[in-house]
Amino acid sequence: EQVYYESGTFEKVPEFLRELLLDQPENARARAHLAAIYHRKGESEEGVRLCREGLDLEPPEDDTLRLRSILITVYRQLGRHEEAWQDRIAALGILDALPAGPRLARVLTEAGTTAARLDMVEAALAFQETSVQVAGVLDLPPVLAEALARRAKLRQQAGLESGALSDLARARAIGPSIPDAESRAIVSRQIWEVEAEILRQEQPLLALEAYDSLIAHHEARDNGIELAGSYLRRGLGHQAVGTLDRYAEDLDRAVDLIERQAADLTDPVRTASFAATADEVFDEAVRHWALDLDDPRGALEFEERRRRLVLRSSPGSGPLPIGSRIPAGTVVLEYAVLDDRVVRWEIRRGGVSFHTSEGTPEELAGVAAEFIQALRARSDAVDPLGRELHRLLGLSALDLQGDDSRLIVIPDGFLNQLPFAALVDPDSGEFLVEGTAVAVAPHLGFLTPAQDGPRLRPGSDGGSALLVGAASVDPMVLPSLVATPWSSTELEDLAELYPTETVLVGDAANRSMFVRGLADATVLHYAGHAVHDPLEPETSHLVLTAPDADGPADLLLARELDPRAMPLLRLVVLSACSSAAPTRDAGGGFWGLAHPFLRAGADAVVGTLWAADDRAARELQMRFHEAWLGGQDSAEALQAAQIELIRHPDPRMSAPRAWAAFQTIGIAW
Secondary structure, three states: OHHHHHHOOOOHHHHHHHHHHHHOOOOHHHHHHHHHHHHHOOOHHHHHHHHHHHHHOOOOHHHHHHHHHHHHHHHHHHOOHHHHHHHHHHHHHOOOOOOOOHHHHHHHHHHHHHHHHOOOHHHHHHHHHHHHHHHHHOOOHHHHHHHHHHHHHHHHHOOOHHHHHHHHHHHHHHHHHOOOHHHHHHHHHHHHHHHHHHHHHHOHHHHHHHHHHHHHHHHHHOOHHHHHHHHHHHHHHHHHHOOHHHHHHHHHHHHHHHHHHHHHOOOHHHHHHHHHHHHHHHHHHHHHHHHHOOOHHHHHHHHHHHHHHHHOOOOOOOOOOOHHHOOOOEEEEEEEEOOOOEEEEEEEOOEEEEEEOOOOHHHHHHHHHHHHHHHHOOOOOHHHHHHHHHHHOOOOOOOOOOOOOEEEEEOOHHHHHOOHHHOEOOOOOOEHHHHOEEEEOOOHHHOOOOOOOOOOOOOOOOOEEEEEEEEOOOOOOOOOOOOOOOHHHHHHHHHOOOOOEEEEEEOOOEHHHHHHHHOOEEEEEEEOOEEOOOOOHHHOEEEEEOOOOOOOOEEEEHHHOOHHHOOOOOEEEEOOOOOOOOOOOOOOOOOOOHHHHHHOOOOEEEEEOOOOOHHHHHHHHHHHHHHHHOOOOHHHHHHHHHHHHHOOOOHHHHOHHHHOOEEEEEOOO
C-alpha cells in the first residue's frame, strides 16, 4: 500500500486492499484503510459496513480504536450524531490506559460537558450517569456533587425537572462535607445555575434570588465572562416579571462586561466560553433593539459589535461602513440567527432595510442541512432545495438592479456552512452565482471600496506570489490525508502566470521556508493538506514537511500564524480540504485557517467548505487566478471560474459538488 502511495498510483490502493481481504478476511486494519477510502470517495455507507465487519472480528484494541474513529468521522459528517457518540462512548470504554479514581470520573464529566456543548443531550447524560456512578462507588464527594449538579442541568434541558431537582437536593446535601472551600463554591454555583433555570418558568421571583447569588459569586472571583452571562439571565428574569428598566440595566451591564473582557483573551478555552456568552448577550441586544425598540439600525450596530469582538478583528473600527463606504454595485445581506427567528439587514449605498425570514431557525437549519447533503451526494434534490432556500432567506425578494454586480453575504450560525453561490433562482432556474458575483465577509468592517487608480497585482507593486504545494507526508503515519496528485501540476501552471514567485513543494514546503516566504508575499496560494477542527478552530492546521527528514510532518496551527509576519499579503488561496469551513460555535464562522490571514490585513481568503475534487480544484484555481490577474476582483474572478465549471461538458466537473465548496471571504480588488 505504501509503495502505491509513493509511486502516485493511488487507484491501485483499494484494489490491493480488496485482494488482501480475500486472502486475509480477518484483517481488521485493511478493512479500516479501505473504509477510509470509501468515505473519502463519498461512499460512506460502504465505509460504515466495512468498519462494522471489522469490529465484529473483535480485533486488538488499536485496530478497534482505528475502526471506531472512522465511524465517528463518518457518522458526524452524515449528521448521525447519536451513532457517532455511541462509538465515542465505546471507544472510551476500551481505553484501559485511563487512570482510575478521580481522574476517570472527571474525564467522564468533561466528556459529558463536551457532548452537551454539541447539543447531544442523550450522549451527555450517558457520560454524566457513569461519572455519578464512579464518584459514588469511589466515595469522592467533590466529584460526586459536581457530577450531580451537571447531571441536573442536563436533566433540566431534557425536560426531566423532577430528576433535576432530586440531583440538586443530593448535591446540596453533599456540599458541606467538601473540605475545599473553592470546590464547595463551585458546586454552589452550579446548583444556583440549574435552580434558577428551573424556577424561571414557574417561580420567577425565586429565580431572581438565585441569579443574585450567582452574580455575587462571580463578582467576588472577578469572573467577567460568567458574570456577563448571569447579568443577562437575571435581566431576562426581570423581563419575565415586568421590571423592564431592570432588564435594560442588566443587559447594558452584560454588554459592557463582554466588551471589557475581549482585550484580555489568550487562553483558547476561555476564548470559546467568551464567544458563546458574547453570542447570547448580543443576540438579546439585537432582539431588544430591533423588536422592542423598533430600531433596526441600532440592532445592526450591536450585531456588528458582536462580530468584531468574537473574531477579535482589527479591521472596521469606527462608524458602520454604510452609505458611500459600501462599494458601488454591491448589495450586502447581513443575517443574525436569534433564538426564535432569523433576521437580516439589506444594505446598499442608499440605506438599510430590515426583514425577518420565513420559518424558525430550526426549520431553516434543517433545509440548509438537507441542501448541503444533497450537494455533496450529487443528488437531484439540489434544485428544489436550492429554490426553497433562495426564497426562505430573502434572496427572491432581493431586487438586484442592473448595476448590482456583487452580493456580499455576512452569515451567522448555521448559515456559515451554506454555499450561497449554489442557491437556485426560482424564476430563471440558474444558480445564484450565474447572475451575480458572491462573496462572504465576517462583518461590515471588511468591506472597503476598491482603491482609486489601477488595481495593483504582484510584480507591479514589488510584491510576489508564494506558491506552496503538498508536503512530503508518509501516508502510513497520516492515513487520513487524501492524496493530491494534481497539486504539483497546479503550482507549475500558476508559476507561469506570476512574474515574481516562490514555489515550495516537497521537502522545501517546510515551516521556515513558508514563514520566510510570507514576509514579502502579496499572494499566497497553498495547494496541500489542511485539517479543520470545528470544535477548537485555532488548532486547525496546514500540513508542512517536517524539518527532520525522518519526521512524519510539521503541523502549522492557525494560532501559530503571526499576522505581523505577513505585512504585504492581500490575497490568500487555500486550495485544501475544508480550509474555509466554519466552527461549531454560532459566532465563530471565520475562525480557523482563514482567521489569521484576515487579521493580518489580507483583503480576501479563498477557501473550501468541504473536501473538493482535486481535478476540479485545479481547473477552478487556474481560471480564478487568470481572471484576478486580468483585473477582476476576487468575487468576480471566482464567479468566472465557477461559471466555467458549471458549463463544463464533464458532468462530474459541472456538478455543484465540484465548484460550490469554494468561496471568497472578503474581496481582493
